Amino acid sequence: MIKIKEFFKLIVLGSVVTFVLGLMHILHAANTKDVNIAIILCCGVESPWDATMVESMERVKQAKPHGLNITYEYTEPIYGDAVMDAMTLFAESGDYDIIICHMTCSDMVQRINKDYPDVAFVSVGSGNSSKGGNEYWIYKRVHEAAYALGVLAGHMTESGVLGVVGTFPADDVNDEINAYFAGARTVKPDLIQKVSFIESWYDPGKAAEMTSAQISMGADMIFTLASNFAACEENNLLCFGNFADESHYSPSTHLSAPIAIWDRDITRIIDGWFDYKENGVPQNGNTEMMWTSMKDGGAVVAPFHGLADRIPANIRKIFDNTVNDIMSGDLVVELDVSEPKSD
Amino acid sequence: MISLEKRLESNISWVLFVYSLACIVGFIFTAFLLWSSGTDIPKAFFALYKGSLSSKKAIFSSLNYATPLILTGLATVVAFRAQIWSIGQEGQVYAGAMSAYFASLMFYGAPLWIHLLLVIAFGALGGALLGVLSAVLKNKFHVNEVISTVMINYIIIFFLSYMVGGGPWTEISDVNTTVYQQSDPVADYSKLPYLFGSTKLHLGFLLAILSAVACHFLIYSTPFGYEIRAMGHNPVALGHRGTNTHKTLLYILILSGAIAGLAGVTEIFGTSHRLKSEALYGLGYTGIIVGMIGGLTPLGTIIAGIIFGGLASGALYMKVLAKVPAALVPTIEGMFLLFFLCAGVAARYKIVVTGKDV
Numbered sequence: 027m028i029k030i031k032e033f034f035k036l037i038v039l040g041s042v043v044t045f046v047l048g049l050m051h052i053l054h055a056a057n058t059k060d061v062n063i064a065i066i067l068c069c070g071v072e073s074p075w076d077a078t079m080v081e082s083m084e085r086v087k088q089a090k091p092h093g094l095n096i097t098y099e100y101t102e103p104i105y106g107d108a109v110m111d112a113m114t115l116f117a118e119s120g121d122y123d124i125i126i127c128h129m130t131c132s133d134m135v136q137r138i139n140k141d142y143p144d145v146a147f148v149s150v151g152s153g154n155s156s157k158g159g160n161e162y163w164i165y166k167r168v169h170e171a172a173y174a175l176g177v178l179a180g181h182m183t184e185s186g187v188l189g190v191v192g193t194f195p196a197d198d199v200n201d202e203i204n205a206y207f208a209g210a211r212t213v214k215p216d217l218i219q220k221v222s223f224i225e226s227w228y229d230p231g232k233a234a235e236m237t238s239a240q241i242s243m244g245a246d247m248i249f250t251l252a253s254n255f256a257a258c259e260e261n262n263l264l265c266f267g268n269f270a271d272e273s274h275y276s277p278s279t280h281l282s283a284p285i286a287i288w289d290r291d292i293t294r295i296i297d298g299w300f301d302y303k304e305n306g307v308p309q310n311g312n313t314e315m316m317w318t319s320m321k322d323g324g325a326v327v328a329p330f331h332g333l334a335d336r337i338p339a340n341i342r343k344i345f346d347n348t349v350n351d352i353m354s355g356d357l358v359v360e361l362d363v364s365e366p367k368s369d
Numbered sequence: 370m371i372s373l374e375k376r377l378e379s380n381i382s383w384v385l386f387v388y389s390l391a392c393i394v395g396f397i398f399t400a401f402l403l404w405s406s407g408t409d410i411p412k413a414f415f416a417l418y419k420g421s422l423s424s425k426k427a428i429f430s431s432l433n434y435a436t437p438l439i440l441t442g443l444a445t446v447v448a449f450r451a452q453i454w455s456i457g458q459e460g461q462v463y464a465g466a467m468s469a470y471f472a473s474l475m476f477y478g479a480p481l482w483i484h485l486l487l488v489i490a491f492g493a494l495g496g497a498l499l500g501v502l503s504a505v506l507k508n509k510f511h512v513n514e515v516i517s518t519v520m521i522n523y524i525i526i527f528f529l530s531y532m533v534g535g536g537p538w539t540e541i542s543d544v545n546t547t548v549y550q551q552s553d554p555v556a557d558y559s560k561l562p563y564l565f566g567s568t569k570l571h572l573g574f575l576l577a578i579l580s581a582v583a584c585h586f587l588i589y590s591t592p593f594g595y596e597i598r599a600m601g602h603n604p605v606a607l608g609h610r611g612t613n614t615h616k617t618l619l620y621i622l623i624l625s626g627a628i629a630g631l632a633g634v635t636e637i638f639g640t641s642h643r644l645k646s647e648a649l650y651g652l653g654y655t656g657i658i659v660g661m662i663g664g665l666t667p668l669g670t671i672i673a674g675i676i677f678g679g680l681a682s683g684a685l686y687m688k689v690l691a692k693v694p695a696a697l698v699p700t701i702e703g704m705f706l707l708f709f710l711c712a713g714v715a716a717r718y719k720i721v722v723t724g725k726d727v
Contacts, residue, residue, distance in 0.1 A: 070695070101688060101689055102688040102692070102693070102694060102695035104685065104689075104695075105647055106641070106647050106648055107640050107641055108685045111420075111430065111682070111685050112688075115685070115686065115690070116689070130549070130551070133554065152549050153540070153549035153550070153551055194530070194534055194549075194550050195534055195535055196534070196549050196550065197549060225527065225530050
């Protein structure tokens with residue numbers, strides 16, 4: 027039989043252990059109140075691709091997932107092999123919990139991620155792969171929003187010729203161009219499509235040349251993925267931008283754009299990292315391509331701003347219905363990543 | 370009275386003085402640029418030092434960045450010494466990389482060193498073939514080499530874009546990213562071996578140094594080197610001597626192209642390990658600056674290449690640690706080019722103080 031003295035000893039010991047464990051938990055939890063994120067940009071914050079990531083990060087910061095205080099910083103444009111040096115530099119400093127490389131860089135991530143197991147490494151977009159663990163991969167498709175804008179363009183074009191100025195013919199570029207034309211063809215099956223690629227991820231000069239060329243071939247609405255509206259202004263045409271709302275560049279011509287929203291993707295990475303830090307659950311980055319649909323908040327269509335009056339009410343209604351159908355899941359936009367060609 | 374006189378022979382102390390002065394003035398102007406952009410100047414210079422020289426790793430990184438620049442700089446030296454203004458180094462880098470990649474697929478399975486030698490040889494061949502094209506256009510159709518090389522650059526860059534952007538060398542990933550601007554990774558045994566236990570510096574650096582030594586020997590110690598220099602001074606006189614200047618031009622452009630092609634090999638098989646445009650972009654054009662700053666001498670090009678490699682490695686640290694705007698880095702490089710060109714001119718003159726003017 028246990029003596030009373032021993033019984034009290036056990037109670038005291040148990041209390042001390044509980045207290046220490048509780049304290050450890052509190053201290054451990056205190057360590058995961060903050061998360062510091064580095065974003066390596068490819069093209070500069072003025073480019074839509076990079077701008078949307080930074081904007082999304084700011085929204086996630088305000089949302090404070092898990093009550094985390096998020097601090098982040100982004101770099102000047104870095105590309106090529108220097109990206110690996112930049113990632114190593116951030117990881118070595120020990121100041122960053124998540125390193126987002128906003129471009130094709132999984133080759134480089136896979137060379138260094140095992141050396142920094144506490145850090146979550148993220149590659150973004152096409153040309154990547156992921157082996158999981160502390161390596162994550164974010165993908166983006168805005169083809170559903172592009173489809174809706176295609177429907178709009180199909181109704182509004184007078185010449186029946188639609189032009190698209192693309193960057194490179196890549197998987198996540200082709201998808202939205204094809205969807206745009208598919209949307210337009212639901213209205214005008216005999217539509218003529220013109221496609222040019224500037225062979226650069228960001229070159230507004232080349233974009234202007236290509237846009238002018240398409241206009242001279244009869245296109246009266248241009249979907250530009252390459253951020254230049256000068257030719258649209260010169261010809262007084264309505265144009266669509268891509269990825270970000272760039273209407274401030276050209277309020278008189280920028281009608282709308284499919285917009286990339288990364289909030290869900292960023293939150294998913296933070297969730298994985300937080301679970302690892304807080305609960306010791308090993309990081310389990312996705313090995314398959316993951317993208318968030320329009321219905322789930324992965325993309326939206328930019329507002330028409332001051333040009334809403336240029337859209338006839340009946341066409342506006344058709345457009346709104348298309349968007350609503352996509353959002354409700356009644357309309358599933360086909361994913362076509364084949365390289366689009368001019369007619 | 371103080372006047373300037375052209376030197377009949379170069380004076381090494383004076384040369385060192387003017388180039389050091391160019392360096393100092395370059396750094397002063399860099400500081401001014403950094404200040405004008407609101408950057409913390411000591412922090413920026415410390416970041417530059419940290420990224421380029423502060424450790425063995427940083428030095429290896431600088432030498433790695435220097436490797437293709439030394440090679441494209443040498444390609445510039447060979448052509449420009451003969452006053453052949455070839456701007457084709459950029460395209461020749463791409464051609465070399467593509468040709469070497471082709472060899473790596475073609476000779477897959479060959480014994481390691483034979484495989485590597487074939488990859489390197491095909492790289493040189495690819496660059497050389499573009500040189501032949503420019504030479505033929507110049508010799509047969511009197512097409513100015515500046516025009517032809519720039520045009521060929523565009524063609525070859527877009528050809529690579531086709532090959533890896535939907536063409537036969539496009540990466541087919543197992544995760545559905547089917548079309549992208551890169552090839553599959555090169556096989557492990559095609560990669561250039563790393564040197565000194567580094568994971569940065571590779572065999573390509575030795576190749577660059579050997580090429581520079583070979584170019585030095587060629588230019589200063591062989592009849593062909595004499596013809597290169599003579600062509601630069603007076604091609605008409607060279608023709609009267611009995612030299613077939615068309616043939617000389619052809620050989621010079623072949624050699625220049627082959628060396629530039631090697632730069633493509635080192636970059637793809639030593640660093641990026643995939644054939645992709647972004648890994649090659651700008652190496653040829655920067656090589657022209659490197660060759661010019663190196664005084665159009667092979668050994669000077671090694672020094673200039675290493676300086677630019679250090680700048681490239683340090684520039685990243687400047688961007689990340691000191692938030693130096695990206696656009697400032699090429700501006701700084703351009704400024705150094707300007708001051709070094711001035712130094713190159715100043716090195717050929719001397720200051721003479723004479724008595725009173727009468």
